[in-house]
Amino acid sequence: MEETYAVEMLNITKRFPGIIANDNITLRLKKGEIHALLGENGAGKSTLMSVLFGLYRPEEGSIRMGGREVSIKDPNDANALGIGMVHQHFKLVECFTVLDNIIMGVEPSKYGFLQKAEAREKVVALSDKYGLRVDPDAKVEDISVGMQQRTEILKMLYRENKILIFDEPTAVLTPQEIEELMEIMRGLKAEGKSILFITHKLNEIVAVADRCTVLRKGAYMGTVDVADSSKEELSRMMVGRDVDFAVRKKARAPGQVVLEVEGVTVASKMHKNNAVKNVSFQVREGEIVCLAGIDGNGQTELVHALTGLVKPSAGSFSLRGVDMTRDSIRERSKLGLSHIPEDRHKHGLVLDYTLEQNLVLENYWKPEFQNRGFIRFKAVREYAQRLIEQYDIRSGQGPVTKARSMSGGNQQKAIVAREIDKDPELLVAVQPTRGLDVGAIEYIHRQIVAQRDQGKAVLLVSLELDEVMSLSDRILVMYEGEIVGELDPKTATVEELGLYMAGAKRKEAV
Amino acid sequence: MEKTKTRNSLLRNAGVQSLLASLLCILIGLLVGYLVLLAINPAGAGKAIATIVRNFFYYPSPSAQMKYLGSTLVKTSPLLLCSLSVLFAYKVGLFNIGAAGQYVVGAGASLYCALALDMPWYLCLLAAVAAGALLGALSGVLKAYCNVNEVISCIMLNWISLYMVNTLLTNVKEYSSPYTLTLASTNPGALIPSLGLGSLFNNNQYVTIAIPLAVLVTVVIWVLLEKTKLGYELKATGFNKDAAQYCGMREKQNIILTMAIAGGLAGMAASLLYLTGFEQWSCTQSAVPAMGFNGIAAAFLGGLNPIGTIFSSYFIQHITSGGAYVDKTMYSSQISDFISALIIYLCGFVLFFKYALNNRLDRRAEREARAAQAAANQEGGER
Numbered sequence: 001m002e003e004t005y006a007v008e009m010l011n012i013t014k015r016f017p018g019i020i021a022n023d024n025i026t027l028r029l030k031k032g033e034i035h036a037l038l039g040e041n042g043a044g045k046s047t048l049m050s051v052l053f054g055l056y057r058p059e060e061g062s063i064r065m066g067g068r069e070v071s072i073k074d075p076n077d078a079n080a081l082g083i084g085m086v087h088q089h090f091k092l093v094e095c096f097t098v099l100d101n102i103i104m105g106v107e108p109s110k111y112g113f114l115q116k117a118e119a120r121e122k123v124v125a126l127s128d129k130y131g132l133r134v135d136p137d138a139k140v141e142d143i144s145v146g147m148q149q150r151t152e153i154l155k156m157l158y159r160e161n162k163i164l165i166f167d168e169p170t171a172v173l174t175p176q177e178i179e180e181l182m183e184i185m186r187g188l189k190a191e192g193k194s195i196l197f198i199t200h201k202l203n204e205i206v207a208v209a210d211r212c213t214v215l216r217k218g219a220y221m222g223t224v225d226v227a228d229s230s231k232e233e234l235s236r237m238m239v240g241r242d243v244d245f246a247v248r249k250k251a252r253a254p255g256q257v258v259l260e261v262e263g264v265t266v267a268s269k270m271h272k273n274n275a276v277k278n279v280s281f282q283v284r285e286g287e288i289v290c291l292a293g294i295d296g297n298g299q300t301e302l303v304h305a306l307t308g309l310v311k312p313s314a315g316s317f318s319l320r321g322v323d324m325t326r327d328s329i330r331e332r333s334k335l336g337l338s339h340i341p342e343d344r345h346k347h348g349l350v351l352d353y354t355l356e357q358n359l360v361l362e363n364y365w366k367p368e369f370q371n372r373g374f375i376r377f378k379a380v381r382e383y384a385q386r387l388i389e390q391y392d393i394r395s396g397q398g399p400v401t402k403a404r405s406m407s408g409g410n411q412q413k414a415i416v417a418r419e420i421d422k423d424p425e426l427l428v429a430v431q432p433t434r435g436l437d438v439g440a441i442e443y444i445h446r447q448i449v450a451q452r453d454q455g456k457a458v459l460l461v462s463l464e465l466d467e468v469m470s471l472s473d474r475i476l477v478m479y480e481g482e483i484v485g486e487l488d489p490k491t492a493t494v495e496e497l498g499l500y501m502a503g504a505k506r507k508e509a510v
Numbered sequence: 511m512e513k514t515k516t517r518n519s520l521l522r523n524a525g526v527q528s529l530l531a532s533l534l535c536i537l538i539g540l541l542v543g544y545l546v547l548l549a550i551n552p553a554g555a556g557k558a559i560a561t562i563v564r565n566f567f568y569y570p571s572p573s574a575q576m577k578y579l580g581s582t583l584v585k586t587s588p589l590l591l592c593s594l595s596v597l598f599a600y601k602v603g604l605f606n607i608g609a610a611g612q613y614v615v616g617a618g619a620s621l622y623c624a625l626a627l628d629m630p631w632y633l634c635l636l637a638a639v640a641a642g643a644l645l646g647a648l649s650g651v652l653k654a655y656c657n658v659n660e661v662i663s664c665i666m667l668n669w670i671s672l673y674m675v676n677t678l679l680t681n682v683k684e685y686s687s688p689y690t691l692t693l694a695s696t697n698p699g700a701l702i703p704s705l706g707l708g709s710l711f712n713n714n715q716y717v718t719i720a721i722p723l724a725v726l727v728t729v730v731i732w733v734l735l736e737k738t739k740l741g742y743e744l745k746a747t748g749f750n751k752d753a754a755q756y757c758g759m760r761e762k763q764n765i766i767l768t769m770a771i772a773g774g775l776a777g778m779a780a781s782l783l784y785l786t787g788f789e790q791w792s793c794t795q796s797a798v799p800a801m802g803f804n805g806i807a808a809a810f811l812g813g814l815n816p817i818g819t820i821f822s823s824y825f826i827q828h829i830t831s832g833g834a835y836v837d838k839t840m841y842s843s844q845i846s847d848f849i850s851a852l853i854i855y856l857c858g859f860v861l862f863f864k865y866a867l868n869n870r871l872d873r874r875a876e877r878e879a880r881a882a883q884a885a886a887n888q889e890g891g892e893r
Binding site for chain 1: 754
């Protein structure tokens with residue numbers, strides 16, 4: 001009888017000091033199926049995959065392939081067994097070509113000389129077979145994120161891996177690219193590959209997966225046939241309660257102009273062209289304006305110029321009529337600008353500081369918290385405790401927890417608490433829910449809407465289409481540094497938005 | 511179970527860890543030093559290493575011991591300030607290898623002010639602080655505005671300062687030797703006052719208020735780092751300069767200020783030694799004085815804690831002074847420097863030992879958790 005399972009992970013338990021990351025988890029991947037692994041952050045998905053990939057040894061349980069128990073001690077063992085993985089953050093050498101990256105580690109050679117022509121043929125054949133469009137001679141640094149991902153997939157196919165692990169592959173893609181990836185995955189499945197698909201996006205599971213295993217807080221919640229299940233059921237299994245997908249928002253007429261952006265141009269650090277080209281728009285009281293676009297189309301640079309991290313080469317910003325183009329970051333902050341930064345580890349937090357030290361990062365200099373240059377520790381502690389309670393920031397040791405040891409969701413909550421509690425005129429939120437689980441996303445969305453309902457102006461920058469569509473009152477699409485369209489989320493469709501984002505469509509002068 | 515937990519948490523305490531790691535470094539340093547002595551000349555090894563550790567106890571009479579304890583302390587205070595200089599910059603994410611050069615310009619400024627300009631001791635001391643601060647700030651400016659690595663600029667400035675100071679002090683050197691004029695004969699007002707401290711150490715004339723002054727500065731630095739808004743800002747800049755910029759701190763200014771303070775400390779260190787008259791500057795020296803470099807070792811051995819550096823500086827000075835008493839008929843005269851250098855070198859491993867200790871504790875915790883789980887499972891099975 002032929003074995004039905006490509007790999008079986010049986011009763012896997014992996015403990016770390018203080019927590020059980022995987023508690024008796026069983027995952028059986030059938031041959032030729034797409035199997036989704038669903039769970040919130042910290043549910044143990046990555047740990048489980050690291051066990052399969054040989055990065056961790058489990059305390060209990062076994063891994064079986066073809067009916068025999070196998071021992072995977074390191075990633076080389078995993079490779080030898082035909083297990084390949086596309087990591088969330090690609091492992092490519094930027095200054096190498098696509099071909100070089102694909103053959104890296106398994107370079108075909110004769111007498112110590114590379115045999116690239118042979119490898120090239122194989123890569124071209126594979127890319128034709130699976131519809132993975134790549135230019136083998138392009139340097140990785142010059143190609144799109146989608147093509148980089150296809151390079152990663154080709155890497156696995158080149159090594160003739162049978163079991164392919166995709167770790168949150170859609171996070172960096174446009175809607176069109178996501179659709180394309182789904183198509184590629186179906187093609188791989190048709191060729192008999194078995195796919196493990198790690199995600200927390202329910203739409204994608206419903207679209208492409210055959211079965212789905214759900215983890216919650218390290219525990220196994222069950223495996224379901226996707227066809228017999230629903231998004232609601234899956235999310236209940238994942239979160240443990242019903243989740244409200246809809247963002248509740250009252251209709252609200254925008255008030256006076258809070259932020260006025262006029263003709264802003266920002267030079268790029270990456271290339272010679274300008275990253276932002278002559279951009280103008282307004283944000284008014286009580287509205288959430290969303291800057292949508294694929295990553296790298298100038299949103300980051302625009303926000304950095306707006307918040308004072310870089311200087312624009314032309315144009316001006318004014319807040320409630322006050323020109324702040326030349327103001328320092330501190331002065332902008334005093335004028336009423338709050339900024340939830342894109343990269344919470346780089347800009348948002350001092351990871352080696354405690355939670356309370358991080359919570360006063362924006363206002364430690366106010367007389368409330370310092371007296372003649374000496375920090376008022378008691379005031380800081382009381383303030384931190386109030387925010388922790390009010391915004392439900394959870395951590396091991398309360399105010400004195402090191403920020404580094406907190407979960408991503410709670411780190412983000414701390415930043416949101418700090419920025420919102422400043423009671424700003426304008427809240428700039430850049431990808432405020434990136435990498436967070438459903439519960440935390442729901443919470444942060446509610447906070448942002450609450451700001452809007454209080455009449456604050458909100459500028460949201462997001463790459464998540466669901467977020468863009470559900471949260472914003474107005475959508476501005478950025479493409480190659482310009483605003484190419486303004487859409488109303490009530491009437492626009494995701495497809496239309498995708499066309500603008502990809503530069504296939506544009507409206508004249510917004 | 512309860513007992514292991516408390517023991518574990520004590521071992522997890524950062525302060526206890528630093529202390530253990532430092533003590534371990536010292537032990538290993540002494541052991542390696544001993545092995546080297548054995549290899550060179552086995553007959554005197556035990557005695558030599560004992561001599562180094564004993565330092566001033568080499569002298570039989572308590573009064574002589576007191577006197578030479580005083581001498582060790584005289585040299586400890588500049589080392590303490592040098593290690594503070596390194597530590598302060600390190601807390602802000604900068605590696606001040608230029609403490610040596612800042613020490614040199616401190617010596618140059620204080621001696622020139624004392625010998626050529628006839629200034630009183632406190633002005634000489636301030637001049638040393640200013641000179642060191644200026645040199646430090648120079649590295650800071652290069653780092654902040656031109657992104658020149660502070661290590662590179664500091665090393666180059668170390669040599670530039672040395673030869674500049676040699677040139678400058680040639681104007682005030684003794685006629686027949688390369689050494690600068692003595693303060694006592696030229697300008698006694700430039701000697702740091704003793705206020706009776708010397709008499710506590712069997713009339714060691716070099717024991718002055720420089721020693722309590724160094725300790726006082728240590729406390730001030732600790733307060734500055736831990737209790738003030740400036741310390742909060744500087745440390746935030748050191749940990750994550752992007753976040754510091756994001757929340758409106760002026761990170762360029764902070765880098766310059768930090769290097770200036772660090773430089774000032776190293777400059778002051780030199781004045782605390784040279785203004786006691788304990789040493790004269792040799793205008794022909796062609797090596798940067800080791801004091802600033804030893805400050806690096808003292809800072810790490812002290813667990814990067816200002817109070818810890820008081821003890822580590824003393825220890826390092828203790829063995830350095832002790833090395834001078836090693837029997838020169840059995841070992842060459844460089845051996846004392848060599849042994850103390852070995853020990854100092856191993857002192858740099860403090861951070862490594864802390865890391866290793868934490869790893870061990872993690873593994874043990876994991877094992878215990880597993881054992882506890884297994885026990886619980888068994889219990890469950892029997893029921």
